Each structure stands twice: as C-alpha cells, then as structure tokens.
Amino acid sequence: MKIFKKSFLIALLFAFSVxxxxxxxxxxxxxxxxxxxxxxxxxxxxNATTLTQGQHIELVKTFYSGLNHRxxxxxxxxxxxxxxxxxxxxxxxxFSNKNEDYIMMWDFTVETSQQLIVSxxxxxxxxxxxxxxxxxxxxxxxxxxxxxx
Amino acid sequence: xxxxxxxxxxxxxxxxxxxxxxxxSCSDDKKKDDLDNEFxxxxxxxxxxxxxxxxxxxxKIFHTLxxxxxxxxxxxxxxxxxxxxxxxxxxxxSRYSTNKSMALNLGIYSTDLSYASMFDQTQxxxxxxxxxxxxxxxxxxxxxxxxxxxxxxxxxxxxxxxIMTIISESFMNSNASLMQNERPAVLSMVLAGGWIEGLYxxxxxxxxxxxxxxxxxxxDRVIDQRLTITNLISLLELNKDFEDIASLLEDIKxxxxxxxxxxxxxxxxxxxxxxxxxxxxxxxxxxxxVTPEILKSLAKRVKKIRDKYIL
Numbered sequence: 001m002k003i004f005k006k007s008f009l010i011a012l013l014f015a016f017s018v019x020x021x022x023x024x025x026x027x028x029x030x031x032x033x034x035x036x037x038x039x040x041x042x043x044x045x046x047n048a049t050t051l052t053q054g055q056h057i058e059l060v061k062t063f064y065s066g067l068n069h070r071x072x073x074x075x076x077x078x079x080x081x082x083x084x085x086x087x088x089x090x091x092x093x094x095f096s097n098k099n100e101d102y103i104m105m106w107d108f109t110v111e112t113s114q115q116l117i118v119s120x121x122x123x124x125x126x127x128x129x130x131x132x133x134x135x136x137x138x139x140x141x142x143x144x145x146x147x148x149x
Numbered sequence: 150x151x152x153x154x155x156x157x158x159x160x161x162x163x164x165x166x167x168x169x170x171x172x173x174s175c176s177d178d179k180k181k182d183d184l185d186n187e188f189x190x191x192x193x194x195x196x197x198x199x200x201x202x203x204x205x206x207x208x209k210i211f212h213t214l215x216x217x218x219x220x221x222x223x224x225x226x227x228x229x230x231x232x233x234x235x236x237x238x239x240x241x242x243s244r245y246s247t248n249k250s251m252a253l254n255l256g257i258y259s260t261d262l263s264y265a266s267m268f269d270q271t272q273x274x275x276x277x278x279x280x281x282x283x284x285x286x287x288x289x290x291x292x293x294x295x296x297x298x299x300x301x302x303x304x305x306x307x308x309x310x311x312i313m314t315i316i317s318e319s320f321m322n323s324n325a326s327l328m329q330n331e332r333p334a335v336l337s338m339v340l341a342g343g344w345i346e347g348l349y350x351x352x353x354x355x356x357x358x359x360x361x362x363x364x365x366x367x368x369d370r371v372i373d374q375r376l377t378i379t380n381l382i383s384l385l386e387l388n389k390d391f392e393d394i395a396s397l398l399e400d401i402k403x404x405x406x407x408x409x410x411x412x413x414x415x416x417x418x419x420x421x422x423x424x425x426x427x428x429x430x431x432x433x434x435x436x437x438x439v440t441p442e443i444l445k446s447l448a449k450r451v452k453k454i455r456d457k458y459i460l
Binding site (some may be wrong): 009024026029030040041042043044045046047048055056057058059060061062063064065066067068073094106107108111112113114115116131132138140142 | 209210211212213214215216217218219226227266267311313316317318319320321323324328329366369370373377379380392428429430431432433435437
C-alpha cells in the first residue's frame with residue numbers, strides 16, 4: 001500500500017518536472033542572458049531551447065545597416081564551452097569564438113544589410129560517458145550608436 | 150486487497166499518462182523547435198547510441214523576422230516621419246474574432262505600438278498597448294501584458310528607454326508563451342502580421358513620385374525586406390498544413406514576386422571583416438537597385454494584403 005502511494009507521488013512529480021523544464025529555459029533566457037545585452041535593446045524575439053551535447057542550431061537573420069548589433073549566446077552551467085560562429089549567406093566564416101577564449105558575445109555592424117547565420121554548437125566531450133543537456137539562448141540586440149556600449 | 154488493486158490501476162494509469170506526456174513533449178519539442186522563431190529542422194539524423202555514449206549530430210535552423218520594435222527603429226532611423234493616419238484604428242478591435250484575424254492583428258498592433266512609441270506618441274502608445282493586451286487575452290496569451298506592465302508603462306510614459314524595454318519584454322513573453330503552449334500557427338501569424346505592418350508603414354512613408362529613391366535610407370530598408378521575406382516564407386512553409394497559414398503563404402508569395410524584380414548584383418570579391426574599427430564591420434559585395442515602378446507595385450501589393458487583414 002505504502003509503495004503504491006510513494007510510486008504515485010513519484011510519477012506525479014516526474015510528470016510535473018517534464019513540463020517545468022520548458023518554463024525554466026524561458027526564465028533562464030529572461031533573467032540570466034538579457035543583462036549581457038547591456039545598453040543594446042533586445043529585439044524581443046525568443047530564441048531559446050534545450051540542447052544536448054552534439055547538437056547544433058543555426059539562426060538565420062537579416063542584419064540591417066546603420067545599426068550596431070550585439071549577439072549574446074548563453075547556456076546553463078552544465079554544458080561545456082559553446083562554439084559560437086557567424087557566417088555570411090555564402091557560408092564564409094566571419095567570426096568564431098574558438099580563438100577568442102569562447103567569448104559569448106559579439107558586436108558588429110554591416111556595410112549593407114545582409115543575411116547572416118549565427119551558428120551554435122554544443123561540443124561532445126570525449127571524457128563524458130553520457131551527453132549532457134541544458135538550456136541555450138541566443139539574444140539579439142541593436143542600437144543606433146547612442147545607446148550602444 | 151481491493152484497495153491495493155485500485156492503487157495499482159491508478160499507478161499504472163499515471164505511468165501511462167506520464168509516458169504519453171513525455172512522448173508528446175518530445176514531439177512538441179520538435180514542433181516547438183519548428184516554431185521557435187521559425188525553427189526549420191533540417192537534419193535530425195544519425196542519432197546513434199554506442200553503448201551509452203551518445204554520438205548525436207543534429208542541425209536545426211531558426212529563421213527570424215525583425216521584431217516590431219526593430220522595424221520601428223529602422224523606420225525612425227531612416228529619417229521617416231510619424232503619421233498616425235497609417236495606424237490600424239483601435240476601433241477595429243471588435244472585428245477580430247477568428248484566430249487568424251486576431252493573430253495577424255496582434256502583430257499589426259504591436260508594430261503600430263512600437264512605431265508610435267519610437268516617435269514619442271505617449272497617449273497613442275498607451276492606447277495601442279491596451280489594445281494589444283485585449284487582443285492577446287482574446288487569443289489566450291495572458292502572459293503578454295499584465296496589469297503591472299500597463300501601470301509601469303503609464304508611470305514611465307516619458308521615459309523612452311523604459312517603454313522600449315517594456316514593449317520588447319511583452320513581445321518576448323508573447324513569443325515564449327505561444328511556443329511553450331505549442332501554438333506554432335498562431336505564433337507565425339503574429340510575426341507575419343507585424344512584418345506586413347512594418348512594410349506597409351515604410352512603403353506608405355516613401356513618396357516615390359517626389360523623393361529621390363537613390364541613397365534613400367527608407368527605400369533601402371524597404372528593399373532589404375527582400376531578404377527577410379525568404380525567412381517569412383520558410384516559417385510559413387513549416388505550418389502550411391494549417392488552412393489559415395496556407396492562404397497567408399499565398400499572399401506572401403505574391404508579394405515576393407514584386408521583391409524578385411529588384412536587381413541584385415554580387416561581385417566576385419569575398420566580403421571582408423574590418424576588425425581595425427572600434428566595432429567589427431562586415432563589408433559587402435552586394436549592389437541592389439530598384440526602380441520607382443517596382444516600389445509602387447510593392448507598395449500597392451502590401452496595402453492590398455494589409456487592408457484585407459485589418460478589415
């Protein structure tokens with residue numbers, strides 16, 4: 001009888017935890033990442049999802065000339081250093097954080113408006129037996145110069 | 150014994166229910182990813198488990214659109230003026246009762262709100278924020294704008310930075326809520342409505358007959374939308390099984406025909422990154438030119454589509 005009661009509670013808690021993960025990811029993006037935009041105004045788009053080691057996402061966006069842009073990438077602590085790269089529409093590599101001590105933000109402008117691809121990879125660690133998962137968010141901010149840092 | 154049996158059945162049900170939830174959650178994640186600002190899942194293959202060591206190579210693509218606030222900033226920064234007559238009247242709110250009309254007009258009102266706020270139109274900003282709140286609630290997005298947000302807006306009505314932050318947060322709340330509640334079609338229609346309104350405002354603010362369209366920042370921003378419309382089409386394609394989206398997609402493809410007339414020249418020289426500047430600058434190898442006729446045709450088509458959605 002007691003075993004069934006315990007199992008019942010465990011099952012309920014498990015069901016609840018599945019759904020709380022999604023809300024936590026949003027909370028993480030809102031509370032932990034936005035401050036890195038500094039004086040850049042967040043565009044308001046929500047780009048956050050749970051990623052597992054080995055997964056890769058790309059974000060395609062038009063960046064307009066005349067504005068300063070800041071890309072902020074952030075991930076929960078359980079994930080290893082995130083590889084953050086920016087490519088132009090022809091897949092020429094424009095920026096990589098690999099040689100920049102895995103810095104998680106980049107400021108830039110564009111001469112003419114163009115589509116860029118923001119590429120995020122959660123690397124697989126050779127010493128880990130099981131792949132880890134965590135929330136990853138990409139926030140985009142812009143300024144006209146006067147409000148940018 | 151009978152009680153034990155009853156608990157056993159309840160427990161079995163809970164386990165089954167949880168498993169179903171987990172399964173749905175996984176497929177929802179896929180759906181959500183598709184939506185997460187326009188997730189296109191390109192390659193979800195090679196999920197290989199090697200004795201517990203997961204070798205997982207996946208690739209997903211988000212296609213993003215400029216948010217209402219970015220659109221408004223671009224319009225203002227291009228030297229455009231404020232014209233209240235261009236906004237979708239808040240009196241039209243009662244007309245919107247279907248999911249499609251509510252979602253599209255939530256995007257439209259969000260852009261109008263951002264445009265008015267960017268030009269320091271305080272009373273109009275409050276009115277459009279209240280209208281967006283009502284429409285969001287009708288759509289079941291209670292998280293977008295709450296009473297506290299309205300009070301904060303009214304309290305800081307002369308502080309533009311705070312207002313912009315409030316609008317940005319409201320839009321993010323709305324996106325996140327629609328994604329978490331697995332409402333991809335509604336989300337894509339909100340984004341589409343916001344984008345259409347931004348393009349409508351920009352095209353109406355260019356007087357093609359009087360203005361010089363060469364080296365005109367606002368014209369440049371209008372023709373930049375030839376890039377963004379491809380993202381919008383990709384987003385809508387993901388949800389084209391929904392009837393509302395299919396008809397919207399047709400309109401957007403028709404509009405894209407006008408954008409495809411714009412002449413784009415790409416030089417063979419590769420774009421460079423100027424890192425010597427204080428802020429990195431991505432150089433370009435693209436030259437774009439447009440004729441007044443193309444701009445007029447574009448403005449006409451956008452107006453036709455927008456008029457259909459607001460009435």
